[in-house]
Amino acid sequence: MGRSHVSMDVIFDMNRRELVQTLAGCTAAASLMLAAPGCRKAKEAVPEVETNIADFLKVPKTPHSLPGPFPGKVVKVTDPRSLVDEKIDGKVVAEMVERGIRTLTGTTMEKSFRMFFTPDDVVGLKVNPVGPPLISTKPEVAEAVIRWLTDNKLPAKNIVIWDRFDLDLKDAGFTPDRFPGVRIEALQTMVEEGQSFRDAAGNHISAGNFDPNVYYFAKGVVGKGVRGYRDDEFYLNQHVFAGEYSYYGRLLTRDITKLVNLAAYKNTGNGISMATKNLGYAAICNTGRLHAPLFFRVCTEVLAAPPVRDKLVLNLTDGLRGQYEGGPDKNEKFVYANHSLYFATDPFALDMLCHRELVAKRKEMGIAVNEHPRFTEYLVYAESLGLGVTDPARITLVKA
Amino acid sequence: MRLLAVAAPLLLIAAAASGPGDTSLLPPSGYLGTWSLDGKPRVFPGSELYGHIDGGAEIFFEFGFEETTVQRYRSPAGELVVECYRMSDPLAALGIYLGKCGTESPDTGLAEKHTAGRYQLMFVRDRYFVVVNNPAGTPALVPTLTELARFIAGRLPPSQPVTVFDALPKAGLVEGSQRLIRGPVALEAIATLGRGDILRLGGRITAVAGDYSDGRGKHTVIVATYPDARAAAAAFRNLTARLDPEIKTLAGGDGRLVFRDYDGTFGTALLAGDRLEIRLRLQTQPALK
Numbered sequence: 001m002g003r004s005h006v007s008m009d010v011i012f013d014m015n016r017r018e019l020v021q022t023l024a025g026c027t028a029a030a031s032l033m034l035a036a037p038g039c040r041k042a043k044e045a046v047p048e049v050e051t052n053i054a055d056f057l058k059v060p061k062t063p064h065s066l067p068g069p070f071p072g073k074v075v076k077v078t079d080p081r082s083l084v085d086e087k088i089d090g091k092v093v094a095e096m097v098e099r100g101i102r103t104l105t106g107t108t109m110e111k112s113f114r115m116f117f118t119p120d121d122v123v124g125l126k127v128n129p130v131g132p133p134l135i136s137t138k139p140e141v142a143e144a145v146i147r148w149l150t151d152n153k154l155p156a157k158n159i160v161i162w163d164r165f166d167l168d169l170k171d172a173g174f175t176p177d178r179f180p181g182v183r184i185e186a187l188q189t190m191v192e193e194g195q196s197f198r199d200a201a202g203n204h205i206s207a208g209n210f211d212p213n214v215y216y217f218a219k220g221v222v223g224k225g226v227r228g229y230r231d232d233e234f235y236l237n238q239h240v241f242a243g244e245y246s247y248y249g250r251l252l253t254r255d256i257t258k259l260v261n262l263a264a265y266k267n268t269g270n271g272i273s274m275a276t277k278n279l280g281y282a283a284i285c286n287t288g289r290l291h292a293p294l295f296f297r298v299c300t301e302v303l304a305a306p307p308v309r310d311k312l313v314l315n316l317t318d319g320l321r322g323q324y325e326g327g328p329d330k331n332e333k334f335v336y337a338n339h340s341l342y343f344a345t346d347p348f349a350l351d352m353l354c355h356r357e358l359v360a361k362r363k364e365m366g367i368a369v370n371e372h373p374r375f376t377e378y379l380v381y382a383e384s385l386g387l388g389v390t391d392p393a394r395i396t397l398v399k400a
Numbered sequence: 401m402r403l404l405a406v407a408a409p410l411l412l413i414a415a416a417a418s419g420p421g422d423t424s425l426l427p428p429s430g431y432l433g434t435w436s437l438d439g440k441p442r443v444f445p446g447s448e449l450y451g452h453i454d455g456g457a458e459i460f461f462e463f464g465f466e467e468t469t470v471q472r473y474r475s476p477a478g479e480l481v482v483e484c485y486r487m488s489d490p491l492a493a494l495g496i497y498l499g500k501c502g503t504e505s506p507d508t509g510l511a512e513k514h515t516a517g518r519y520q521l522m523f524v525r526d527r528y529f530v531v532v533n534n535p536a537g538t539p540a541l542v543p544t545l546t547e548l549a550r551f552i553a554g555r556l557p558p559s560q561p562v563t564v565f566d567a568l569p570k571a572g573l574v575e576g577s578q579r580l581i582r583g584p585v586a587l588e589a590i591a592t593l594g595r596g597d598i599l600r601l602g603g604r605i606t607a608v609a610g611d612y613s614d615g616r617g618k619h620t621v622i623v624a625t626y627p628d629a630r631a632a633a634a635a636f637r638n639l640t641a642r643l644d645p646e647i648k649t650l651a652g653g654d655g656r657l658v659f660r661d662y663d664g665t666f667g668t669a670l671l672a673g674d675r676l677e678i679r680l681r682l683q684t685q686p687a688l689k
Contacts, residue, residue: 086518086537133537134519171535190451230447238451268455269589288450326500328455332519333502368577368611368620368681372592372646372662 049293052217056304057385064258066309068345069115072389074353075103075343075398083320083337090140093320093341097144100316100343103400113152116313117258123149124160124256124311128264128278128318129172131330135323137262139173141316141341145260146182156181162251164282165190187249188285190238197237204240210247210285211254216302217245223289239286246284252307259311261347265319265338265354266327267362271296271375272355273328275315275347276303276382283308296378303347304385315350317342324361336361348388349395352379356392421445421469422484425528425555431473432547438472438479452483462583462603463495464488473548478541481533482548490527490559491606495580497524499589503576509546512553521545526557567623567675568610574618577611581622590620591680592662594642599624599676600635617683624676636671651688658686 077100081092098109105112117123125145127137142161150156159182161174166186169175174184188206191197199205223242229235236242252259263278280299281287290298303309319342325334344350355376362369379390389395421443429436442452445467449457452468466486473480487493497513500522507516514523518539521532530552532545565578581587582603584596590609593599599622601607607624626632633655640652646662655671666682679686 132535229450234448234451273455325502329453330519331500331502332517333500333505333515335519366574366577366611368590368618370588370591372644374592 049221050219051294051301052215053301053304053385056301056306056309059306062310064116064310064313066303066312066346067348067388068313070104070345072346072349072394073104073344073396073398074346074350075100075400076340077103077343077400078340080339082339082341088138088140088320090143093138093140094144094147096341097141097148097316099400100341101148101314103398104343104345109148110152113148113154117149117152117154119153119155120158121154121257122158122160122255123154123258123260124162124251125260125262126279126282127161127163127169127172127174127262129163129168129174130328131264131266131323132168132172134330134332134335135264135266135321135327136168136172137264137318138320139178141262141318141320142174142179145262145316146179157183159183160185160251160256162186164188164249164285185251187251187282188240204236206240206285209250210240211250211252212247214248214253214305214307215245216248216284216298216305218290218294219244221289221293223286226289229288235288239288241286242289243286246286246290246302248284248305248307252283252311256311258313259308261312261315263315263317265317265321265340265342265358266323267325267358268328269375270370270372272351272358274317274354275344275350276300276378279303279308279312279347296375297381299351300348300378300382300385300387303382304387309387312347313345315342315344315347317350317354319354322358322361324358324365325367334365346388348379348382348390352376352390352392353395353397355379421467422486422528423469423471425484425552426469426471426482427473427548427551431551432475432544434475434477435473435480435544436475438474442470444468444470459499459585460485460487460496462585463492463580464582464603465492477544478538479535480541480544480548481535482552483531483533484552485529485531487527487529491562491564491580492582493524493527493529494562495582495586495606496529497522498579499586507546509543510549510553512549513559514549516542516546518542521549523549523553525553525559528552528556564606565608565610567608567625568621569612572612572614574611574613577609579609581607581609581624587622590622592644593639593647593678594644596642598639598642600631600638605631619682620680622678622680624678626674626676629673632671632674632676635676636669639669639676650685658688660685 077096079092079096082089101112105115125142129136146159161182161184163169164187166189169184187209197204222244223235223239224232226235261275261279263275266273276299280302283302319338319340321335322338323335342350359369382388383390421441423441444452449460449468464487466488469484471482501515504515512523512525519534519537523530532548534541534545582601605626607622609622612619612621640657648660650660651658657669659667661667666685667680668686669678
């Protein structure tokens with residue numbers, strides 16, 4: 001009975017509004033941000049959270065770095081045949097994927113492949129398996145992408161379907177039976193209550209899956225005594241590490257050479273949980289500490305790190321179904337057939353476009369929408385870092 | 401034989417009642433002949449709810465959360481999953497339900513306040529918010545969702561009449577738009593007025609909100625009734641002092657605030673005794689005095 005009071009403290013000591021306002025306080029990035037077109041200056045003094053974003057920005061970009069060859073371009077492919085009577089038509093989805101990629105690149109599937117990959121690449125497909133079957137990434141979408149890769153001589157064994165947690169992949173249909181020859185992996189295991197998550201040496205059994213040399217740093221923000229978690233052991237089970245460092249998965253830093261982001265299409269409160277969040281909170285560990293002080297800012301800064309920035313070549317948001325309210329958890333009441341797939345090399349343009357689209361849907365459904373600028377400022381911030389184009393006037397939507 | 405027929409289900413229920421969490425509310429194996437428990441119940445007390453719904457737990461905590469019990473069932477026909485959320489009080493459960501139910505689509509077979517679909521049925525009774533899931537969306541299992549909900553509802557105390565919405569003006573209220581607010585998470589779903597617990601609800605005072613439609617367009621009204629006039633005045637002072645930087649104050653003083661919001665619409669806050677009434681998204685500028 002008394003637990004609810006503990007829980008309420010979680011909320012009332014938490015100032016999530018600080019997350020966007022602290023953007024201007026980000027020591028390393030402040031000058032970049034404030035110089036950016038359309039970037040608004042924070043209006044009240046808030047505590048700063050210093051991160052290592054400046055270190056990421058020092059690393060020279062590569063030809064594959066974000067925002068890729070098509071900054072600000074988003075392709076939307078819609079086909080009502082893709083979802084009929086609650087059933088996904090894999091053949092139609094495959095057609096949509098081909099149409100989307102060809103429209104994005106302006107060339108053939110073979111040349112598109114060569115634009116992004118070589119047959120030697122190890123390609124990671126980051127899916128969102130949460131909330132199946134309503135609002136997770138559909139296996140049919142992954143199948144179509146895999147077919148494109150293998151048709152162009154990329155071995156199936158060089159393809160990795162992955163997520164941060166191993167819990168949901170099977171429920172979402174990402175099984176060895178369905179994807180023979182393809183690796184299906186998670187960055188970490190979260191052990192059930194009552195079992196130990198430590199190995200013989202006392203480390204988390206998933207600790208070795210993260211790269212100690214590649215990390216997202218947030219000064220003074222540690223995974224100890226994090227509000228909302230019963231104790232530090234409970235936190236560690238879920239987040240593997242607990243200090244000021246969130247390590248990137250070795251899968252990204254040492255194994256995968258290219259990344260395809262297969263996101264779901266849904267809201268999280270007044271914001272969205274799509275392309276940038278699909279990676280921002282999944283590429284690293286120890287994220288529980290970041291929600292309250294940084295939240296959406298993580299979706300920009302984690303993608304700015306070279307293991308993501310220089311490998312993420314294609315984003316495909318699975319909007320066959322959409323969820324306009326009640327997210328990030330699945331809620332059938334707000335799930336609708338959207339019959340669309342979205343393609344971009346620029347995940348920030350993609351998210352800005354989808355955010356605006358979802359806001360329009362919320363209004364259409366009679367919701368009095370809170371469109372406060374704080375819910376998209378992380379995207380504006382990304383543009384100031386040169387990671388994408390997020391000014392709606394400069395985003396090009398191509399419908400195919 | 402008759403005694404055995406009566407006793408067997410009771411024994412099964414008693415066995416379930418001895419488990420962790422709220423398993424005493426749930427059907428045992430053998431339910432409707434073919435349904436069996438699929439694994440042990442998963443119980444998420446207090447802050448452990450993050451382990452179940454990481455991205456959506458805060459709103460439960462804000463309203464007042466105690467424990468969730470999750471149980472999977474399996475039969476030759478498929479799989480069902482029950483989630484029972486035990487909240488701190490009936491209004492907390494109702495607050496969660498109203499935030500999730502959308503436009504209700506009721507099933508005639510269930511008397512509780514509920515909404516039913518192909519994949520999910522959610523209902524509220526007393527201080528419980530319950531979701532029954534049909535993960536595969538199997539159409540043939542939809543009637544079983546209702547049966548399961550009835551089973552659980554039958555083991556809960558009845559809900560009491562809800563009077564909290566009487567604080568909202570009646571004229572122009574859009575039916576189904578009513579919401580409850582106990583803190584910043586629920587408030588932010590409606591509006592960003594300022595940092596933290598700007599209305600000083602503290603998870604204990606329940607404010608109400610509703611959308612309105614009249615000849616001048618649509619707007620939203622929030623009414624918070626505090627324990628006394630002093631508490632209401634403190635909340636009003638907090639609101640005016642920490643108003644969101646995107647909001648521009650047009651007039652203030654004497655318990656009244658007029659402002660322009662980030663999107664160009666207007667709003668007012670009016671203090672009257674123990675009551676604070678906020679109007680948002682007004683299309684025309686209110687009188688400044």
